[in-house]
Amino acid sequence: MTDGTNLKTLVLLCPDLETLGQGLDLQELEQWLQETMPPVLVQGVPDLVLRSGELARAVAASGAARLVLGLSCGQYSTAEVQVEARKAGLDPLGLEVINLGAYAALVDPRSLATEKAKILLAAAVARARAYQGSQAQNVKPCLPTRLGRRSLFNLSLLEYRPVPSIRVECCAAAYGCEQCVRVCPRGALGGINSRISLKKSLCESCGLCLTACPQEAVEFPGYAPTQLAAQITTLLDPDVGTLQPRAILFTCRRGARALEGLARRGKIYPVDWLPVQMPCLGMVSPAWILACLSLGARAVGLVSCPGHCPFGQDEIIEGRVTFCRELLRRLDGSYQTVSLLRLADLREPKSIQAQAPSTRTRQHKAFVPRTCSFPSIDPQSAAEVFLHLAQVDGATAEVSLTHPNSPFGVVEVTDGCTACGMCAVACSTGALALEREDGNIALTFDASLCMACAQCLPTCPEASSQVLQLQRITDLQRLSQGRVVLYQDQDRRCDACGAPIASAQMLRRMATLLGDESSIASLITRYCPECRQLFG
Ligand code: SF4
Ligand code: SF4
CATH class of the missing domain: 3.30.70.20 (Alpha-Beta Plaits)
Structure with missing residues (x-):
């Protein structure tokens, strides 16, 4: 693992970006990037994805460890760019490629397009630096999704995808x-x-x-949470560029291609929406959506796939957006800041501007931008985002939302728990735990660690009596509570050696099953497994 913040990064820009439509101010871009994201080297290279060896030569001459390409059109072949990166000794999965042509051609004035390009390039540099490398097992060679001029004549060119x-x-x-x-x-x-x-x-x-x-x-190289965190925190950093306010637009691969198609037809979404491309929107968790708001985004949009999601995630994506909106509605009424956008919405930019209220009109009492960090995947870092949102006047808001897409769950036990600990063993996040202290045995639960996976339920020997119950609920008070005791009992010890045996309730249950007066019941309830061998 490397801390990539100081990795020398080469940013290669297509000189056409200067002359497309209103164009981008490449000189200003270069100077700004060098000052804001050092150590970075910015160069304009004509036909950089067409001329074989051009890109590799530029990388070799720069001595850079990371590469960001700012292209003037989205019609490049990934396979060709990756081949060039490999020639330069770079990992093809660590490449960052942005199509800036649409902003150069369609955003007016030039200064605004340049501002947007600055922020996107800075975020791409941050993301490239957060890349941790890949191993052979993470690479899958595939036939190219798009053939460039060169790959048309060289079908042996393969595209590398992360697995x-x-x-x-x-x-x-x-x-x-x-x-x-x-x-x-x-x-x-x-x-x-x-x-x-x-x-x-x-x-x-x-x-x-x-x-x-x-x-x-x-x-999953190329999409590690650390890379996403680096990209989004840079996109929303008020010290990076002057564009304000900013909104985050999550897209999937197909959604991004559809947006490029719209741009070719002269339609572009509002300039303050900053795109973040994921392989599938089903990866985007409620915690990531809400973290963007906590970091200062004016709004968060998820662009739904044209047609249906090829990975069957439509319902989950819609459910998560609905969950976030309902939670925000209960917190401070700002539910309109999160939306699921259809391509039709993006064809008519005014409609998404209307959906995202400006920072001036939004109620800010629950939001303190830039004191929250972008979460990883574990439930605890997600819980921190929710708790950050829930802080109102120094106290945690009393909001509780039962929802099928709640990222958190709350487990309860009813009468009949024996503190056997089977559920705690099955709980991979440590939300459930069996604790022994001062002659007591306790089943404890931390709601901030429970992701409602339900893995614990079938392991409970009392499952038929539904002793262990799970609700898909995000209860902000419970998230802030830490570990609570669900069930506590006396921890019975071995009469001979003093080793713990089980809870008093468990031993009573076993004695009843075996017949209270039987010698086996007496043996099992009085001695630990080792001592039973001696006395049995
Ligand atoms: S639902 Fe999953 S995370 Fe929650 S307590 Fe059960 S096993 Fe643990
Ligand atoms: S089995 Fe569970 S812990 Fe292991 S990789 Fe899969 S999700 Fe992660």
């Missing part, structure tokens, strides 16, 4: 976790002998497994 790998030392599959397996829409992940494995041929790089894993055991 996930699992860090075995972090994975909780041995405790029954299969979250990644459950969300994979192509059945590419499977668990064998408590180890998760990937069938590369089935993986379509949607990234859904990455954000489903509470242990952060999934590596």
Whole structure:
């Protein structure tokens, strides 16, 4: 792992950007980037994705460790750009490519287009620097999605896509976790002998497994949460560029292509919406949406796929947006700041401007921009975002929302719990825990760690009596409470050696099952397993 904040970065810009439409002020861009994001080297290279070897030569001469391309059109071939990056000794999955042509051609005045280009390039530099590298197992060679002029004559050119790998030392599959397996829409992940494995041929790089894993055991180069955090915090940093206010526009790969298609037809969405492309919008969690608002975004939009999501995420995406809107409505009424946008909305920019109230009209009492950090995937960092939003006049708002897309759950136990601890063993996030102290045994629960995965429910031996119950609920008070005791009992000790045996309730239950007067019941309720061998 490297802290990439000081990695020398080469930014190559297409000189056409200067003359397309109103154009971008490339000289100002270069000077600003060098001052704002050092160490960065900015160069204009004509035909940089067309002339073989041009890009590799520029990288070699610069000695840069990261590369950002600002192109004038989106019609480049990823395979060709990746080949050039590899020639220069760079990891093709760490490349950042932005199509700035639409802003140069369609945003008026030139100074505004240049401002937007500055922020997007700075965020791309930050994202490139946060890239942690890939291994051979993370790379899948595929036929190119788009053929450029050169790849038309060289069909051996392949495009490299990221695929996930699992860090075995972090994975909780041995405790029954299969979250990644459950969300994979192509059945590419499977668990064998408590180890998760990937069938590369089935993986379509949607990234859904990455954000489903509470242990952060999934590596998916190019879309690591640290990269997204670097990109979004830079996009929303008021010290980076002067464009204000700003809104975040999450798109998927297909959505981004559709937006490029709109731009070719002369339609562009409002300049203050800053695009963030994900492999699939199903990766975008409520915590990420709300963190953008906490970091100062005026609004957050998710551009729905043209047609249906190829990974079947339509309902989940819509549900998460609805959840965020309802939570914001209950918090401070600012629900309009989050929306699911259709391409038709983006064809008519006025409609999305209307959906996103300006910072002046929005009630700000719950929002303190720039004191929240962008969360990772684990439930606790997500909970911190919610708690940040929930701070009103120094206290946590009393808001509780039961919703099928709530990212948090609340577990309760009813009469009949024996503190056997099976649920705590199955809980991969540590939300449930069995604690022994001062002669007591307690089943405890921390709502800020519970992601409502329901993995604990079937492990409860009392499942038929529904002793363990889970609600999909985001309760801000509960999130702030820390660990609470769900059930507590006397921790019975072995009569012979004093080792803990089980809770008094568990031993009463066993005695009843075995017959209260039987010698086996007496043996089991008085001695630990080792001492039973001696006395039995
Ligand atoms: S979701 Fe994460 S912890 Fe669970 S099985 Fe998959 S990789 Fe392992
Ligand atoms: S307590 Fe929450 S996180 Fe833990 S297994 Fe149960 S539902 Fe999942």
